[in-house]
Structure formats: C-alpha cells, structure tokens
Amino acid sequence: MTLFPLLADLSGRPVLVVGGGEVAVRKIEALLRAGARVRVHARALDPVLQGWLEQGRLTRLDGEFDPAWLDGVWLLVAATDDHAFNARLAEQAHARGLWANVVDDAQLSSVQIPAVVDRAPLQVAISSGGAAPMLARRIRERLEIELDHSLGDFATLFARHRDAIRKRFPALPQRRRWFDRVIDGPVSVLLRNGRHEDAERAFRDALESDRDDDNAGSVALVGAGDGDPGSLTLKALRVLNQADVLVCDPALPAAVIDMARRDATRLTAPQDREALVELLVRHAGNAMRVAYIKAGDAFRMAPDSALRAVLERRNVVCEVIAGVCDGPARAPGA
Ligand SMILES: C[C@@]1(CC(=O)O)C2=NC(=C\c3[nH]c(c(CCC(=O)O)c3CC(=O)O)Cc3[nH]c(c(CC(=O)O)c3CCC(=O)O)/C=C3\N/C(=C\2)[C@@H](CCC(=O)O)[C@]3(C)CC(=O)O)/[C@H]1CCC(=O)O
Ligand SMILES: NC(=O)c1ccc[n+]([C@@H]2O[C@H](COP(=O)([O-])OP(=O)(O)OC[C@H]3O[C@@H](n4cnc5c(N)ncnc54)[C@H](O)[C@@H]3O)[C@@H](O)[C@H]2O)c1
DSSP states (O other): OOOOOOOOOOTTOEEEEEOOSHHHHHHHHHHHHTTOEEEEEOSSOOHHHHHHHHTTSSEEOOSSOOGGGGTTOSEEEEOOSOHHHHHHHHHHHHHTTOEEEETTOTTTOSSOOOEEEEETTEEEEEOOTTSOHHHHHHHHHHHHHHSOTTHHHHHHHHHHTHHHHHHHOOSHHHHHHHHHHHHHSTHHHHHHTTOHHHHHHHHHHHHHSOGGGOOOOEEEEEEOBTSOGGGOOHHHHHHHHHOSEEEEOTTSOHHHHTTSOTTSEEEEOOSSHHHHHHHHHHHHTTTOEEEEEESBTGGGSTTGGGHHHHHHHTTOEEEEEOOOOOSOOOOTTO
16 A cells, blocks of 8 residues: 655644553654644653643543544544554544544554654655654664755745745746756855855845856865764765865875765865865856865864865855864875
8 A cells, every 4th residue: 555645734733642651752742843732641641741731732631531532633643552442543533534643553544654854844754654664764864864954944045035036037947947056056055054144145146146147156174084984074974975076185085085975076185275275266166066175173273274264255155064083093095
C-alpha cells in the first residue's frame, strides 16, 4: 500500500491522544508545536505531560473512556501499550470518519506520523510507511546534518516578498530562473551568518536587478582545523559540499579536500596575496560559490583575518567559518 503524503493544519483544532507514556509525549510535543488543542486520556501521565497539564498546555479527560470524547475531534492518536484497546479506539474513530494514528500498528493507522526535519516553515517529512520507523529516523539524522537552520528564515523571506516577486517576474519560466539564481546566491550566506538586514538588502537587490547583470557569487573562508577531516565543522562541511570552486591552501591535507563536492573546480591558492584576492573576486563575480580552505583557524587570526574585509570592500559577500584545532596536528598530505 502506498500512503498519500499530506500536511495537516491542526492549529486550534482538537486532537484526542489516548495514552500518556513516552511515545505519547513525542506525539503530543509535535501536535502542540503545530498548535493543536490536545486532550489526553491516560491511566497514568508521564511527568513531562503532567508538567504541560499544569501549565495549561493540554487538558485531561478522566474516568472510563467515553466514545463521546471523539465528538468534534479531528484526529485520534491511540498511544497506549494495550494493543487491543488501541485497535478498538481506531475502529471507533474510523466509524465516525475520523483519522486515527495507532502507535503500535501501522496497518490500523489511517494516518502515520513521519520523522521530521523541522526548519519551519520548511519541513522535510520522511516515511517508511511503517516498514522501518528506525530507518526513517536515521535518514532524518542525516538530513539534520545537511540542512542549515537558517533555511526557515530563507523560506520566510521568499514568503514576505511573494507578491513583489510575482509582479516583477509574471512569467513562470522567468520566475523559476530567478528563484534558482537567488537560492544559489549570497542571500543564504548572509542568513546563515545572522546578517538579516544585509540578507534583506541583497534579496531586494536581486529582485530589482536585471537578470543578466546579476552575477553575485560568494566566498567562504573555511578554517579546516587540525587536518583531521573529522574535525571539520558542520558549517565547513556544508560549504565544501556546495562550493563550485575550491581554492586550497597548498599545505592542506588531501583527506580534507576529499570531503568536498566531487565536481567542484579545484585550484591551488596562489602564494601572492594580490593574485589570491583577484582569483577569489573573479570567481565570485562569475556567480560562483567559492570556498578558500586553509588549515587551522586561519581566517580568525592575523594575517588572514584581514581577508574578509578586503573582499567585502570589493563587494563580495563573504563568510568566515571557524576551524577546530583540538585534535592532534596532522602532517600535510596525510
Ligand atoms: C518516525 C517516528 C515519528 C514519531 O514518532 O514522531 C515514528 N516512530 C519513531 C521512532 C520509533 N519507533 C519505534 C522505535 C523503536 C523503539 C524500541 O524498539 O524501543 C523508535 C525509536 C525511538 O523511539 O527512538 C518502534 C515502532 N514504531 C511503530 C511500531 C509499531 C509497528 O511497527 O507496528 C514500533 C514497534 C514497537 C515494538 O516493536 O514494540 C510504529 C510507528 N512509528 C511511526 C513513526 C509510524 C511509522 C512511520 C514510518 O514508518 O515512517 C508508526 C506506524 C505509527 C506512528 O507512530 O505514527 C519516530 C522517529 C522520530 C525521529 O527520531 O525522527
Ligand atoms: N509509534 C512509535 O513511534 C513507537 C515507538 C516505540 C514504541 N511504540 C509502541 O507504542 C506503545 C506505547 O509505548 P510507550 O513507551 O509510550 O508505553 P508506556 O508504557 O510508557 O505508556 C503507556 C501509556 O498507556 C496508558 N494506558 C495503558 N492502557 C490504558 C487504558 N486502557 N486506558 C488509558 N490509558 C492506558 C498508560 O497509563 C501509559 O500512560 C507500545 O506498545 C510500544 O511498543 C511505538
């Protein structure tokens, strides 16, 4: 059976959760985050749920289960450890045309809860259809590493300018090309560095500029740390996987360079400072995402710490990614 993926707006809508254990806590946490009005019925409540009850974040229904509790509810979550009881609850919900999630039985569930990477308003939902929930969880963990938390801000920025974007590019193909360019451009670099006003300005510039003369790329100055590829920070790894052009310090261990995107152009950094700056500016001006990588925490220390200001004076959006140097130093090329 193939499940139909859909996203539900439960904001302000009542949801009944039966069961108050560990699994109920996880489902209720997600329901509350989505703004649902959660009613709980359970013999015993987990201390976390007890706390939320005391804070008025949920209501509790006491006594023997009463089918009338299903009235006006949008979704039932059967989360007890009593399989037969869960099955009866689902049956009653389905008889009323309600959606039911049964935490110990995928087959009985008309709704399943996926693993979620939450970068609201952007969300990635992963489902194995009940085949292997732990596999869904593993894939989520991988995506958590890949997706920067500023993606939510990025999506919000697009939403805020939605009307202006449509007005500026009324034809869809035109709009699509523009979206592709902005998504790969410097706005996301500014957002992930917390520079919200600069991001807003760059976004507006991209909206106003003519398609063909907006070739803004960016430069990331990446500290590679102690030379152990395992010491690269998440930020460094993400940048290395996105970069179109890698400018590598000659002393950088090959194992670190191997972590980068395979099809990126790899260049050796010129020794001459001016030549280096010109190289970075030229590629960034050609709509490239450039990463200049050097061992240690080079770009937060003199003399390389000056490089960012030099590039920004040349109108290149630039970010510095710190290197972690706790591990044992590795020989170049190791
Ligand atoms: C994705 C996630 C979402 C969430 O819950 O938020 C989720 N299960 C998660 C974790 C998890 N689930 C289980 C363990 C092992 C615990 C252990 O063994 O101790 C862990 C790990 C843990 O708890 O850490 C065991 C398990 N789960 C189900 C059964 C019954 C069965 O298979 O029939 C059993 C066997 C019980 C047993 O054998 O006793 C059933 C369901 N679990 C689902 C969702 C739905 C299918 C989703 C899909 O397949 O895509 C479905 C059908 C119903 C539903 O709940 O909607 C969340 C990961 C969140 C994350 O970290 O990202
Ligand atoms: N879907 C998932 O993600 C997932 C993950 C792990 C386990 N499970 C399964 O989910 C079930 C619940 O797991 P848990 O760890 O939360 O269990 P738990 O033992 O911590 O909690 C069970 C809850 O159900 C309540 N309960 C039991 N019978 C009841 C009844 N007749 N009326 C009212 N309340 C009743 C208990 O008071 C308790 O609050 C188990 O069967 C487990 O195998 C599901």
